[in-house]
Amino acid sequence: MSSHSSHGAVDLGAVQAPGFEAGRKLSLVAAVVGLAGALGLAAVQEGGWRHLQFAWLFGTMFFVTLGFGGLFFVLLQYITRAGWSVVVRRIAEHVMSTLPMVTLLLLPLVILAMMGNGDLFTWANLDKIRDHHPEELHLYEHKAAYLNGTFFLIRFAIYVAIWMAMARYFKSGSLAQDQDGDPVRTLRMQRVAAPCTLLFALSITFAAVDFMMSLDAPWFSTIFGVYVFAGSFLAFMSFLGLMTQRFENKGYLRGLVTPEHYHDIGKLMFAFVFFWSYIAFSQFVLYWYADIPEETLWFRHRIEGPFKDVSLVLLFGHIFIPFLGLLSRHVKRNRFGLKFWAIWLLVMQAVDLFWLIMPNYDSHHLHWPVLELLCLLSAGGVFTFFFLGSAANHALTPVKDPRLAESLAFENI
Amino acid sequence: MGTVMEAPMSNQDKAPAGVLALFDDVDSLLDACRRMRDAGYTRWEAHAPFPVHGLDKAAGIKPTVLPWIVLVCGLTGTGCAMLMQWWMNAHDYKYLISGKPFFSVPANVPVAFEMTILFASFAAFFGMLALNRFPRWSNPLFRMPEFRRVTADRFAIVVDPADPKFHAGAAFLGEIGAKQVLPVPADPSPAKFPVWVHMVGSLVTMAALIPVALIIRAHYVTSPNPPIHVVPDMDFQWKDKAQTSNPTFADGRAMRKAVAGTVSVDADVDPNLLSYQSGKSTMVDATGTTYRTDFPLPVTKELLALGEMKFGVYCAPCHGGSGYGDGPVHQRAMALETAGWIPPVNFHAETSLALSTGRLYDSIVNGVRGNMQSYASQLPTAEERWAVVAFIRALQRSQNASTSDLPQGMQPKEIK
Structure with a gap:
C-alpha cells in the first residue's frame, strides 16, 4: 500500500501560480464595461432603473452562489476527512474567498431597500402596496417585523461577517500549512468545520430567503434555502471541473490531477443534478397538490405566460438531459464530456436564477436578457478579479497537506 | 513448480x-x-x-x-x-x-x-x-x-x-x-439436496399459503361481526364529512359556505357575468324568482371545451357523463340503498330542459335545496360557471336533437 511519506513528490513548478496580472486586468475591464453598459442601457430604457436592480441581483447572485458552493466544498472536505479532493481543494478555497467581496456588490440594493425604494424589494415600501395592492397589505404588515430595511441591513452585515470569517479561517490555515506542513492544522480545521457547516446552512438559507424569496413577499417556501443550496453546489462543482481543466491546459497541476479526480467531480455533479431535481420537484408537487391560491401564485407566474418556456428549459435542461448525459462513468472520465456538461450546467444555473428572480420584474413579458447579461459580465469581472487575486502567488495545490499522498494515489475501483 | x-x-x-x-x-x-x-x-x-x-x-x-x-x-x-x-x-x-x-x-x-x-x-x-x-x-x-x-x-x-x-x-x-x-x-459434497430440506421447504411453502387462503376466503364470505378497527381514531375522525348535517349551525349543514363577500384571487369582476338574475331576456320561474335566459358570453369551441372538462370533473360524478343523473355516486348510493338519497337531476327531463341559463348558473353558485352543495369555490370564475352552463345546454341538445338541427341539405328525405 502507498506510504504517507511522499510529499516531496510534487513538482513545485507545476503548482506555483504566477501573478495572473493580464487576467486580472482583463477582468477589471470586463467589470467596468459590463457596469457601464448596464448603466447606459438602464438610462435609455423606460423603467430601466427598476429593471437594472433585478438584473444586478441576477448577475451578482450567480457568483454569490458559486461562492456558496466553494465554501461548502471546503467545509465538506474537512468534515468528512476526504482524501481524494486535496489536489483540487485549493481552487475551492480561492472561490470561497471571493464570497464576501462579491456579496458586497449587493450593498447598493440593500441601501435602496433601506431608503424605502420598493422597486426590487416590494416590502420596502408599504405605502406603494397600500395604494396598489391593498388586499395584500396585511400579508406585508404581518412580515414587516422581519422584512424591514434596518433589519435587512443588519442581516446583510451578519452574512458578510460570517462568510468572511469562515473563508479567512480555512484559507489562511491551508496556506499556512503550505509553509510548515503541520498536520495539527488539519485536525483543528476538521473540528471547526462541523459547527461552521451549521452556520453555513443557516446563513445561506436566510440569505436565499432575503435576496430571492422576499422578492415575492407574500409567498413562502420552507425548502427554498435547500433549493438554492442544491443549485449552488452543482454550479460550483461544474466550475471546479472547468477550472481544473483550464489550469491543466495552462500547464499547472500537470501530473497531479488524473481522470480519477475528474471522475469524482463528475460524480458529485451527477448527484447534485439529481438532488436539485428532487428538491425542485418536492417544492413544486406540494404546492401543486394542495392547490392553495396564495401558494400557487408564485408558480403561476412561472408556468403560465412566457415563463412557461423557461420552466420547460429547466425541466429538460436542468433535469432530464444532464441526468442522462452524466449517467455514464465514461463521460465523467472524458475531458470533453466533463467540460461540456460543466458548461451546460453553469448555463442552467444562470437560467435557474433568471427563473427565480426575473418573473418578479415582469412575468408577462420575456425579453432578450441583454441587461441581465451585462450585469452578469460585470459581476463576473469582479469575481474573476478576486479569484485570480487570491490564486496569485500561491501554490495551486496544498503542497504539504497530510492527505496529499492519498489524493495523488487516488483511484476509483 | x-x-x-x-x-x-x-x-x-x-x-x-x-x-x-x-x-x-x-x-x-x-x-x-x-x-x-x-x-x-x-x-x-x-x-x-x-x-x-x-x-x-x-x-x-x-x-x-x-x-x-x-x-x-x-x-x-x-x-x-x-x-x-x-x-x-x-x-x-x-x-x-x-x-x-x-x-x-x-x-x-x-x-x-x-x-x-x-x-x-x-x-x-x-x-x-x-x-x-x-x-x-x-x-x-x-x-x-x-x-x-x-x-x-x-x-x-x-x-x-x-x-x-x-x-x-x-x-x-x-x-x-x-x-x-x-x-x-x-x-465432494453431493449435488442434490438432502430429503429433509425438501420436506421443510414444502411445509414452509404450504404454511405460507394459509394467509393467502384466508384473504381469498374473506373476499367471498360475509360475516355478521363488525370489521376490526386497527386504528380507530383514524377510522372514526372527530370531524364532519361532506354532505352530512351538523346541528350546531342554524341551517344544519356541516359543509359551510365561504364567508360572504369572499372573492377568489382569479374572480372575474364583470358584474354583467355575475348577475344571473338580470339579463337582456329574463323569465320568472315557479318560485317567483327572475332568471336570465340569455347567455352573457360568446359561445366558442374553447368555452365548450372548458365546460366539458369542468363538467367531467365536478358534475359527472353525480349527474353522469351524459347528464342523465346516473353518475357513479348515484349508482353507489343505490347499491348501498342509502336512506333519504335524493337522485341527482336528469338534465334531459322536461323540467330540466325548461330551466333558464340563469337558474342553472344559480344552482352552480348556491347549490340546490336537495343535496347539491355550492360549487362556487370549485368553479371560482364566472367564465368557468357559464362554460359549464353552455356545456349542459350542448348536452341537452345532443340528446334531444330534431332533424331541423341538421345543416341545410343534410335533412333526411321523407319516407313515402
Missing part, C-alpha cells in the same frame, strides 16, 4: 476443479495477472485479502454489463409505475382526488421515482449475484487449507478447467512466479 498435494481419497475419480497458484506479495500477483492476460487465459480468477487498485486492468477484466442491466430495469420500473397508476386511477377505478385529472403526471412522479429506484436496486443486487454465478452452495476452494491464508497474507490465482489453455496452466503459473501450485480437489 511447487509441491503437488494429493487429492482426498473420496473423490479421486473426479477431475480437479481447477488449479490454485499462491503468491507472496501483491506485486508478483499483479505481474502474474498481466502475464496470464497476455498469454490469452480467459477463465481464471485472482484472489487477494484486500482490494487491489489496478487489478481489474492487470487481469484484463472488461467493464461489466451490470450498469446496462440496471438502466434497463430502472426504466422498466418507471414504465411499470406509470402503467400501474394509469390503470388504477384512470382506467380500472376512476376516483377523483382534489379535482385533479385522473391521470396527472406530477402526482405520479413520486411513485414512478420509488419504483425506478426499487427496480434498479434489485437489478443491481440480483444482477451482481447472477453475474458472479451466486448463490453457490459450496466452493471447493474453501476445503483447501492453503486457500485460507488468502484472507490474511497470501495472494492467489485460480484457473478454471473450462479455460481452453487449462492443461498448460499449472506449468505456466510456476513459470510466472507462483510460490506454490496445487490442483483444486473436486467438490
